[in-house]
Amino acid sequence: MKIGVIGAGSMAEALISGLINGNVVRPEQIAVCNRSDRSKLMYLQEHYHVTVTEDKKELADRSEILILAMKPKDVEEAVLTLRPYVKKQLILSVLAGVTIETIQHLLGKKAPVIRAMPNTSAAIRMSATAISASGEATMHQVKMAKHLFETIGMVAVVEEDQLDAVTALSGSGPAYVYYFIEAMEEAAAEVGLDQEIAKSLILQTLAGASEMLMQSEKQAGQLRKDVTSPGGTTEAGLEKLKDFQFSEAIIACVKRAAERSREMQSGGQAAMEKVRKA
Numbered sequence: 001m002k003i004g005v006i007g008a009g010s011m012a013e014a015l016i017s018g019l020i021n022g023n024v025v026r027p028e029q030i031a032v033c034n035r036s037d038r039s040k041l042m043y044l045q046e047h048y049h050v051t052v053t054e055d056k057k058e059l060a061d062r063s064e065i066l067i068l069a070m071k072p073k074d075v076e077e078a079v080l081t082l083r084p085y086v087k088k089q090l091i092l093s094v095l096a097g098v099t100i101e102t103i104q105h106l107l108g109k110k111a112p113v114i115r116a117m118p119n120t121s122a123a124i125r126m127s128a129t130a131i132s133a134s135g136e137a138t139m140h141q142v143k144m145a146k147h148l149f150e151t152i153g154m155v156a157v158v159e160e161d162q163l164d165a166v167t168a169l170s171g172s173g174p175a176y177v178y179y180f181i182e183a184m185e186e187a188a189a190e191v192g193l194d195q196e197i198a199k200s201l202i203l204q205t206l207a208g209a210s211e212m213l214m215q216s217e218k219q220a221g222q223l224r225k226d227v228t229s230p231g232g233t234t235e236a237g238l239e240k241l242k243d244f245q246f247s248e249a250i251i252a253c254v255k256r257a258a259e260r261s262r263e264m265q266s267g268g269q270a271a272m273e274k275v276r277k278a
């Protein structure tokens with residue numbers, strides 16, 4: 001299976017790293033192009049031994065799967081320049097808020113398109129990914145995409161209209177967790193802990209809590225109660241989280257991110273309209 005990646009940023013690198021380390025794809029099966037940053041292509045070539053090119057025709061001609069990994073605002077230019085070379089390849093898009101319909105419209109045909117929403121933990125094969133396929137994608141192509149993403153983590157197959165919610169939850173999710181960790185690190189300093197020791201304690205606490213939830217039959221709420229002794233330290237700490245409306249903040253965060261993903265779809269529709277009128 002030969003893969004062409006259009007875009008050489010964070011998500012492209014996470015996918016390349018995960019796929020190569022997962023041993024399902026060899027470096028010589030992957031080619032990458034971007035728009036202008038030659039140094040990033042050189043970096044990917046040096047670190048992952050993938051083929052790099054500035055020629056979209058060359059990239060498309062050698063690939064069975066074309067992964068779209070540019071920012072949503074750049075999809076119009078990227079797909080229009082790729083369009084003449086798209087024949088039978090499966091188009092696999094990881095773009096937030098860009099619909100299958102928009103991609104097919106920019107391609108000027110009902111090509112097989114699969115939308116995926118992974119996250120950057122793909123780099124270490126721990127992504128949570130959801131995928132949704134267009135009717136044009138064959139069973140074989142869906143299986144192939146599922147297999148690729150299973151190599152770099154877990155995969156859920158969803159209806160396309162669920163992808164805004166998925167993007168808000170697990171696509172953006174790592175950033176919320178990192179933000180929480182940054183706050184925990186700041187808190188650790190304020191209560192007088194050494195930075196390095198605090199970091200290991202925080203990371204092991206998160207990993208342990210996450211693993212407990214995976215292994216235990218108990219729900220998060222029950223596991224929280226198990227930690228919370230009446231009148232103890234946890235209860236005192238949680239009271240503060242409630243005072244600062246922690247749950248409400250998280251809910252508002254995910255809802256706003258999902259709304260932003262839907263807003264980005266309107267950008268895609270505007271691009272579609274422009275192409276239609278040209």
Ligand SMILES: NC(=O)C1=CN([C@@H]2O[C@H](COP(=O)(O)OP(=O)(O)OC[C@H]3O[C@@H](n4cnc5c(N)ncnc54)[C@H](OP(=O)(O)O)[C@@H]3O)[C@@H](O)[C@H]2O)C=CC1
Pocket residue numbers: 006007008009010011012033034035036037038040069070071072074077078079094095096117118119120171172
């Ligand atoms: N980052 C994340 O956590 C996640 C991102 N995504 C999605 O992945 C996509 C990429 O995000 P991210 O990696 O963070 O973005 P980056 O900005 O890191 O990378 C974007 C890449 O796209 C390239 N590019 C832009 N225009 C073109 C073009 N016309 N032809 C070829 N390449 C082009 C850029 O090249 P150059 O530098 O030369 O301009 C750059 O290499 C987004 O659509 C995002 O929604 C999905 C899930 C998670």
Ligand SMILES: O=C(O)[C@@H]1CCC=N1
Pocket residue numbers: 096167171172
């Ligand atoms: O912030 C973004 O728009 C992208 C999509 C999910 C994660 N990063």
